[in-house]
Amino acid sequence: MEGIPDIGFEDLFNAVPCYIAVLDRDLSLIRTNHIADEHFGPPGGRKCFEVFKKSSEPCEDCAALSTFEDGLIRQHESETITVDGRNIVLLVRTRPIRAASGRIVAVMEVSTDVTELKRLQEELERRRRRRRRDYDHTRQLFDEVPCYVSVMDESYTILETNRLFKESLGDVPGAKCYELFKSRTAPCVPCPVAETFTDGLPHSHESRIRALSGREVDVVVRSAPMRDSDGRVARVMEMSVDVTEVKNLQRELARLGKMSAHAAHNIKGILTGLKGGIFMVNEGRKRNDTPVVERGWEMVQHNVERIATQSLDILSFAKKRVPEHKQIDLDQLFGVVFDGARSAAEQGGVQLVSSVDPDARVLEADPRYVSQALTVLVDNAIEACVEAGDAAPRTVTLASKPADGGIRIDVSDNGAGMDEDVREHVFEDFYSTKGSMGTGLGLVVVQKIIGEHGGTIDFTSTPGRGTTFTIRFPEKTR
């Protein structure tokens, strides 16, 4: 086997994949390797700045001159242009070449083409910046979307939330969603998050949650999968849009629709009464049937009154009331309410009883509206007594008592009472047990008035034994 020949300095000098140049103190090129000649042209007695920089002047801060000065190895980057017009970046290293005496007689410049490396570095930096910017945008989007966004793991633990979520529902990483939203101890059924973990698909449903402020919020919840690099659903994002206003509008529209239908129905009832009355007056006159004429005329008058009542009830129902609070002496107020009801009570043989606890005598509320509400309740109570008949003495009682720092008013009767069917619908819009004579709005308006004072109303009723409506006004009614 033939031996490997000695590789001489000259071979190495010309074979290395970088540019090598040896300069003297005048920066004249003493030697260059082949690759340098190939890319920058043969030196031909020229200076380094003439060959490598295409310049007639030495570079500022010339590293070669500094190395001549202090003998230190230096490294710097330099941009240049090759003979074929390519702009390239060189990493230049200068090192001294010393004579046997130690004196620096020349400097060797070894330059590596780092153009591609620089390009890659810049690209990398650009990408890093873009990613940072994208992340910032995403984070900003996440924070600023006008819905509650949370990210949950499979145990329903909230890992991350957006700004609106934190502000409205609380900043509670680690909480379980069902605890936070629903005050539950176990996941909801159905749960869109669980469904997404199961099938990897988005799901949505409507729900009602409680905000930090205590406000009930209607939301449309949409869940979306967040997959890991294996495609497995690792987390689920839940986006809840507050649709309370939309829901309120829907309810209001439904209510208005119902009210219009009901009003139309009532008007038809009144028209029937008027038409019947006119028929009886006309036909009765033709036949000289006085009782029919009189009854017909009574019907006309009565139905004209019905128009007035129905209009007032509907107006009262639709009205936006802002209570004007005053100190009300309940003893006096009960008297006023009873005065209005006295003739109906006397006609029906119903006794009116008022009872005011000295500790619950003064109520701060709007006397107009409270008296309107009590009037409806007392009128209903008298009617319930009349309906029950006179088998027993009938009484309607208005009583005030202190309760939970506020005042409680009971309106009780020992009249007919309500069966289950009626009890279920008491506060329903347009529900009436009075047939054509009722608008079905009386108790709805009462409930609205009490609500506008921050109070509550409920009732107990037993058929044949009577009914008690209980109004609770809080300590502060405004």
Place this chain on the structure above:
Amino acid sequence: MSEREGKMTKKILVVDDEKDVVDYLTTVLKYGGYEVISASNVDEAIEQVKAESPDLITLDIIMPGKTGIKGFEKLRRTSGIRNDIPVIVVTGYQQTEHHQMNPEFLMEVKTVPPPAAFFEKPFEEKEFLAAVERALA
């Protein structure tokens, strides 16, 4: 409108919770030549059917506390009374306003004879009398 001979034998039960409507229909029917009795609810109507055996019933299908269809069904399903007496429904609602008041729904009640006619208040007296006459024919 004049009373016609031979109609007095036909007895009509008017069922309505509104006294105005009862008096109105009573007048229309009496002047149309019929004998009229009345009831203000379905329970009273059942008693009247037992006691008076009317030839036709006019029924308001909305009454306090219960929907009309229940009243109609009760009238039809009560045992011990005739369940084939022609019934003319007089309603304050448009027939399509409520599923339970939809005549098609009522017609679907196959087990009992359906109402002979529907009248929406307010109605024309002549048309009403003509429907009564048809139902009795």
